[in-house]
Amino acid sequence: MKDPKLDQDIANLPREIEPQRDLWPEIEARLEARLEARLEARPGTPADMPPHRTPLSDMRCRPRRRLGGRTWLGGSALAMAASVLLYVGTQQLPGPADHAHAVDHATEDSRTSEAPKHTEHIGSPTGSIDLSTAGTTVSGSRGWQAEYETAAGLLEAIFDDRRLALAPTVVALMDDNLTLVDTAISQTRHALASSPQDAQLLALMHDAYQGKLDLLDQATSLPE
Amino acid sequence: MPAVLFVPATSATLVSLAPVADPLKTALERARAGDARAFAALYRSCVGRIYALCLRLSQDRARAETLTQDVFVRAWQKLDSYRGDAVFSTWLHRLAINVVLQDKRSENRRRARERADADAAPSHISPHGKTDASLDLERALSVLPERCLHVFVLSQIEGMRHDEIAEALNIAVGTSKAQLHRARALLKEALR
Numbered sequence: 016m017k018d019p020k021l022d023q024d025i026a027n028l029p030r031e032i033e034p035q036r037d038l039w040p041e042i043e044a045r046l047e048a049r050l051e052a053r054l055e056a057r058p059g060t061p062a063d064m065p066p067h068r069t070p071l072s073d074m075r076c077r078p079r080r081r082l083g084g085r086t087w088l089g090g091s092a093l094a095m096a097a098s099v100l101l102y103v104g105t106q107q108l109p110g111p112a113d114h115a116h117a118v119d120h121a122t123e124d125s126r127t128s129e130a131p132k133h134t135e136h137i138g139s140p141t142g143s144i145d146l147s148t149a150g151t152t153v154s155g156s157r158g159w160q161a162e163y164e165t166a167a168g169l170l171e172a173i174f175d176d177r178r179l180a181l182a183p184t185v186v187a188l189m190d191d192n193l194t195l196v197d198t199a200i201s202q203t204r205h206a207l208a209s210s211p212q213d214a215q216l217l218a219l220m221h222d223a224y225q226g227k228l229d230l231l232d233q234a235t236s237l238p239e
Numbered sequence: 240m241p242a243v244l245f246v247p248a249t250s251a252t253l254v255s256l257a258p259v260a261d262p263l264k265t266a267l268e269r270a271r272a273g274d275a276r277a278f279a280a281l282y283r284s285c286v287g288r289i290y291a292l293c294l295r296l297s298q299d300r301a302r303a304e305t306l307t308q309d310v311f312v313r314a315w316q317k318l319d320s321y322r323g324d325a326v327f328s329t330w331l332h333r334l335a336i337n338v339v340l341q342d343k344r345s346e347n348r349r350r351a352r353e354r355a356d357a358d359a360a361p362s363h364i365s366p367h368g369k370t371d372a373s374l375d376l377e378r379a380l381s382v383l384p385e386r387c388l389h390v391f392v393l394s395q396i397e398g399m400r401h402d403e404i405a406e407a408l409n410i411a412v413g414t415s416k417a418q419l420h421r422a423r424a425l426l427k428e429a430l431r
Binding site: 018020024027029030032034035039041042045046175179183184187190193194 | 275279282283286287288290291294300303304307308311312313315317334337338341344345347348375376377395396406407409423426427430
């Protein structure tokens with residue numbers, strides 16, 4: 016489609032536009048913050064090397080550490096996500112669980128809790144979480160939903176950090192799948208708003224969150 | 240017959256003929272060695288082009304500022320992977336395109352998740368200090384559908400080939416061509 020006027024307008028567009036404010040101070044602060052997080056996360060950081068005193072330039076002098084730091088962060092987040100699941104399964108939603116620790120906690124809970132004995136097991140595919148009366152309403156489930164969101168947020172941050180290192184097709188596939196899961200979570204949340212006692216909806220919500228964590232777990236474990 | 244005088248080159252002449260070191264290259268080498276001030280100099284020399292790209296692709300001034308910061312944070316992290324086989328500004332430019340497009344995918348996921356919530360109206364660009372024609376075109380860009388906008392900006396403003404755009408956007412080459420055709424038609428209509 017030939018259009019000399021449009022072509023002229025395009026040619027007249029400036030190739031450079033200066034931001035209305037200086038962005039460098041924030042960039043520098045972010046680089047410093049990443050360095051601090053990496054050093055704090057790194058086991059065995061000598062006590063006589065306070066991370067917040069380390070000059071920014073050191074960050075670029077140790078390129079290998081970046082990979083190690085990220086890997087450690089991934090492991091940390093995964094561990095945290097696992098902790099969240101354990102917490103969800105044993106503290107807020109007491110009952111039998113597959114995980115050995117969860118079983119221990121659940122047993123302890125069953126001895127000490129004065130919650131009603133009626134425990135409806137709503138099986139997730141993994142059977143890892145048991146929904147007791149403690150979490151079978153919207154208000155009761157808000158706690159574990161928030162914990163799921165926190166864990167998913169951490170893994171998403173790691174995934175976002177690895178996007179450039181992964182193949183675009185893999186990233187696009189992951190994004191598509193995450194969109195599906197997020198849609199499922201959103202729709203279930205809406206359904207729960209009108210049927211807050213619906214045990215099946217709560218189970219679906221749990222499964223959707225669990226699926227999201229599994230997906231993000233995969234995404235953060237993919238080789239670069 | 241006058242004598243022909245031979246004037247040998249002096250050391251001063253040789254010095255003046257020596258190539259001047261490329262300041263950008265020097266800054267790049269120092270930044271790769273960990274010099275943050277050198278990286279700041281690189282930022283100063285490239286920020287205009289990177290911000291323009293982020294602004295046009297995102298159509299949101301605040302988002303463009305954040306994306307520009309993201310690009311330079313990523314660049315700092317990835318300086319080791321820059322081998323010097325492309326011009327630094329080109330390498331940075333490709334990095335910026337990836338950062339913006341991947342952010343867009345993340346944003347689309349977030350929007351799908353929060354579909355029920357009202358989306359905040361973006362602070363659309365209102366560039367200043369330009370000619371009326373470029374201002375009109377800049378404004379007209381905001382009416383383009385997202386895919387059209389991306390293809391148009393990458394092709395017509397950034398000069399990428401359709402095969403490069405197709406790879407960056409994960410679409411077919413034919414789709415890229417069709418989107419460009421559609422974008423130009425929409426812009427022509429908007430500017431009429």
